[in-house]
Amino acid sequence: MPRGLMTTPTSVLLRATPLPSLLAWAGLAHAQGVPAPAVPDAAKSLAFAHAQVVDAPEVPDAIKVQPGEKVLLRARASGVQIYVCGTGTDGKPQWTLKAPQADLLDDQGAVIGHHSAGPSWQHRDGSTVNGKATAHVDAPDRDSIPWLLIAATSHSGRGVLASITSVQRINTHGGQPPAPSGCTSSGTGRRVREARVPYRADYYFYVAGAN
Structure with a gap:
């Protein structure tokens, strides 16, 4: 030199x-x-998050987010709704939702995360958001599970989902429980029957005050 x-x-x-x-x-x-x-990994995460910003969808008033919240991420879910057969308050057998189990996909079909019981969503960057449903409307297709508004209740990690405030589940296809006639009462000492029903949906993840 x-x-x-x-x-x-x-x-x-x-x-x-x-x-x-x-x-x-x-x-x-x-x-x-x-x-x-x-x-650097941090730069990759920032670039990915920025690339996923999309417009908010048109939805019924009942499941609209709070003013000021903006879409940070949209993911398409493909998986199953898991139901177990139990006994209702009327003493009759009925299906009860146990958990969703689905992959979260980007617009190109690549897996970017997973959806599971909680409800909970985990991004591939390690960040997680948990929530609680606060409102719902029936899906246009009666054979599909309802559209939901979900409020975030807790987070973990430092990635894309770490600051999510609300989640919408819309554009659902399938996922409704089987007919009651297919449910077998658990009974004493009997194994609970489980049903895994395929479904698809779009999930929109919102943050407060995003630009």
């Missing part, structure tokens, strides 16, 4: 470079066939 010529370590350049420039630099390097700089 010529005397007097100073260089800046790559790690310092990466920390100091704005995210758009850093991503552009990586793309240019790839196009020229030279090694691309490693984009």
